[in-house]
Amino acid sequence: MHHRRLFSDRGSCTYCCGITYFLFFLLYSLLFSFAEYLTQVDLEKEKETQEIKAKEEFDKGERKATTVVELLEKLSKPGQIALYYCGGLEILSQALTDCTGQTLFRLNNGFSIITSNVTVRSCLLEKTNDPESRELCVSVLKLWRRVCCGNDENQKLLMTCPVATQSIVHLASSEHDEVAKECLALLSVYSEIPRGRHLAIESLDLNMLVRNLMVCVSKPKKQQENTAVSILQNFATESRFCIQLRNVLTDSVILPVTTILKNVNTSNQHILPSLISGLGCLARDDVIRHKLAHDPECWKAFLVAVRTCIASEYREILYPLLGLIMNLSTVTSPVVQELSVSLCDSCVDLLRHNDEGIITRATGVLSAVLPQSPQAVQHVIQREMVKTMCRLLEGTGQTATKYAIKTLTVCTAASHLAREKLVNSDKKLSILRCLLSSSCDEMVSGNAALCLAHCLDLEGVASDLLGTDIVLLLLRHAAGDAKRTAVQQNAAIALGKLCRCEPRHTSKLRELHGLEILHSCVKLIS
Ligand SMILES: *[C@@H]1O[C@H](CO)[C@@H](O)[C@H](O)[C@H]1NC(C)=O
Ligand SMILES: *[C@@H]1O[C@H](CO)[C@@H](O)[C@H](O)[C@H]1NC(C)=O
Ligand SMILES: *[C@@H]1O[C@H](CO)[C@@H](O)[C@H](O)[C@H]1NC(C)=O
Numbered sequence: 001m002h003h004r005r006l007f008s009d010r011g012s013c014t015y016c017c018g019i020t021y022f023l024f025f026l027l028y029s030l031l032f033s034f035a036e037y038l039t040q041v042d043l044e045k046e047k048e049t050q051e052i053k054a055k056e057e058f059d060k061g062e063r064k065a066t067t068v069v070e071l072l073e074k075l076s077k078p079g080q081i082a083l084y085y086c087g088g089l090e091i092l093s094q095a096l097t098d099c100t101g102q103t104l105f106r107l108n109n110g111f112s113i114i115t116s117n118v119t120v121r122s123c124l125l126e127k128t129n130d131p132e133s134r135e136l137c138v139s140v141l142k143l144w145r146r147v148c149c150g151n152d153e154n155q156k157l158l159m160t161c162p163v164a165t166q167s168i169v170h171l172a173s174s175e176h177d178e179v180a181k182e183c184l185a186l187l188s189v190y191s192e193i194p195r196g197r198h199l200a201i202e203s204l205d206l207n208m209l210v211r212n213l214m215v216c217v218s219k220p221k222k223q224q225e226n227t228a229v230s231i232l233q234n235f236a237t238e239s240r241f242c243i244q245l246r247n248v249l250t251d252s253v254i255l256p257v258t259t260i261l262k263n264v265n266t267s268n269q270h271i272l273p274s275l276i277s278g279l280g281c282l283a284r285d286d287v288i289r290h291k292l293a294h295d296p297e298c299w300k301a302f303l304v305a306v307r308t309c310i311a312s313e314y315r316e317i318l319y320p321l322l323g324l325i326m327n328l329s330t331v332t333s334p335v336v337q338e339l340s341v342s343l344c345d346s347c348v349d350l351l352r353h354n355d356e357g358i359i360t361r362a363t364g365v366l367s368a369v370l371p372q373s374p375q376a377v378q379h380v381i382q383r384e385m386v387k388t389m390c391r392l393l394e395g396t397g398q399t400a401t402k403y404a405i406k407t408l409t410v411c412t413a414a415s416h417l418a419r420e421k422l423v424n425s426d427k428k429l430s431i432l433r434c435l436l437s438s439s440c441d442e443m444v445s446g447n448a449a450l451c452l453a454h455c456l457d458l459e460g461v462a463s464d465l466l467g468t469d470i471v472l473l474l475l476r477h478a479a480g481d482a483k484r485t486a487v488q489q490n491a492a493i494a495l496g497k498l499c500r501c502e503p504r505h506t507s508k509l510r511e512l513h514g515l516e517i518l519h520s521c522v523k524l525i526s
Contacts, residue, residue, distance in 0.1 A: 054103035086139050
C-alpha cells in the first residue's frame with residue numbers, strides 16, 4: 001500500500017553520492033600519485049645532500065666518518081675468526097650514530113659486504129642452529145636497524161636484497177627470543193612511516209609476514225606480542241596491504257585471530273584491543289569486510305569473546321569488539337542471520353552495563369542485526385526490548401538515540417506485541433513526539449515517524465493523540481526540506497494514517513492548511 005522506508009546508516013541519495021564519490025576518487029588518486037611523485041623528488045634531493053655532506057666529512061677526516069669506512073674494510077677481508085667478525089658488526093652498529101654514518105655505510109657497499117658473506121647468509125636463513133649463528137644473526141639485524149632507522153635510501157636498498165627480505169619475514173617468528181626481538185624491531189622501523197610501509201609491502205612476502213606476526217601474537221612472551229600486533233596494526237592502515245591479504249585471509253588472519261578470540265584470558269587480554277583495531281582497519285577493505293562478515297568461524301569467535309568479556313569484565317576489549325561487530329553486521333549475511341538470536345541475546349545483557357559507551361554500541365549491534373532476523377526480533381521483545389529502548393530514548397546521548405529508535409522501529413515493524421508494549425507504556429507516544437520535535441538527525445526523525453505509523457495500526461491510538469501537537473509535528477516534517485525525502489515520506493504516511501483512523505485530526509490538518517502542503521509534497525516526492 002505505502003512505500004515504507006526504514007532508515008539505514010547509508011545515505012538515501014545513492015545515485016548522486018555515487019557520482020560525487022567517483023569524482024572525488026578520481027581527484028584523490030591524481031593528487032595522491034602527484035604527491036607520491038613529489039615525495040620521490042624530495043627524497044632524491046635529500047639523498048644527494050646527505051651524500052655530499054658524508055663525503056665532505058670523510059674527506060675532512062672526521063673520526064666518526066672514517067671509523068665506519070675502516071670497519072667496513074676490515075669486515076670485507078676474508079678469513080677472520082667468527083668472534084672477531086661479530087664484534088666488528090657490533091662496533092659498526094655503535095658507530096652508526098647519525099645520517100653521515102648511515103650514508104657512508106651505503107656508499108661503501110655496506111649492504112653487499114654483509115650479505116655476501118656465506119656464513120652470514122646461512123645463519124640469516126636459519127640453516128645453522130648454534131649459539132654463535134644466533135649471535136651473528138642478532139648482530140646483523142641490529143646493524144640493519146641502525147642503518148635503516150630514519151634513512152629512506154637505506155630502507156629502499158635493504159628491501160632490494162633477497163637475503164634480507166627473505167630472512168626478515170622468517171625470523172619474525174624465530175624460536176630464539178633475541179632473534180625474534182631484533183627482527184620485530186627492524187620491522188617496526190619500516191611499519192612506523194608510510195614510505196617504509198610502502199617499501200615493505202612491495203618487497204616482502206606479506207602472507208608469510210602476517211602468519212609469522214600472528215605466531216608472535218598468539219604466544220605472548222616478553223613483550224614481543226605487543227610489537228608484533230602494532231606492526232600489524234600499522235600495516236593494516238595501508239590499502240595495498242589489505243588488497244594483498246584478500247586471498248589469504250582465512251589462513252593468515254581469520255584462523256589465528258579467531259583462535260585468540262575464543263581463548264581470551266589474562267595472558268592475552270592486553271593485546272586484544274590492538275588486534276581488534278587492526279582487524280577493524282582490514283575491514284575497511286570492501287572485499288575483506290565481506291569475507292569477514294560471511295565467515296562462520298569469525299562470528300562464532302565474536303560470540304565467545306563477547307561472553308568471556310562480559311563474564312570477566314574486560315571492558316577494554318568489549319568496547320572495540322562491539323565496534324567491529326557493529327561495523328560487520330551492517331553487511332547482510334546468512335551467518336549473521338543464523339547466529340542473530342545468540343548475538344542479540346548477549347547485546348540485551350549488555351544494555352544493563354554501567355558504561356554508556358558499551359550500551360551505545362550494544363544498541364548499535366542490535367539495530368544492525370535485528371533487521372536481518374525476525375526470530376531475533378521475537379526473542380528480544382520477550383526480553384523487554386521495548387521498555388529498555390524507551391528508557392534509553394528518554395535519556396542518552398545522540399549516538400545511542402539513533403540506534404535505539406532504529407531498534408524500536410524494527411521491532412514495531414515486525415511485531416504486533418511490540419507495538420502494544422510501546423503504546424501501553426506510553427499512551428500518548430510522548431517519546432516519539434519528543435524525538436520528532438527535537439531531533440535534527442534525519443535518521444532519528446524518519447524512524448520516529450515510521451515507528452509512530454506502526455503504532456497507529458493499533459486501535460484507539462490515533463484518538464488518544466487528540467489534543468497533542470502530533471499533526472503539527474508530522475506536517476512540519478512532511479513539508480520539510482526536500483532533500484530529506486525519506487523523512488517526508490514517513491511523516492506523510494503517518495499523517496495519512498492518523499487522519500484515516502481518527503477524522504478529528506483532519507480538521508486540525510485543515511486548520512494548518514496541511515492538505516495543500518501535503519499535496520505539493522506528494523508531487524515533489526513522487
Ligand atoms: C664471513 O663471516 C664469518 C663470521 O661468521 C667470518 O669468520 C668470515 O671471515 C667472513 N668471511 C668473509 C669473506 O668476510
Ligand atoms: C590463555 O589462552 C592461551 C590460548 O590462546 C593458552 O595457551 C594459555 O594457556 C591460556 N592462559 C591461561 C592463563 O589460561
Ligand atoms: C565501518 O564500516 C564502514 C563501511 O560500512 C567503513 O567505511 C568504516 O570505516 C568502518 N568503521 C570503522 C570504525 O571501522
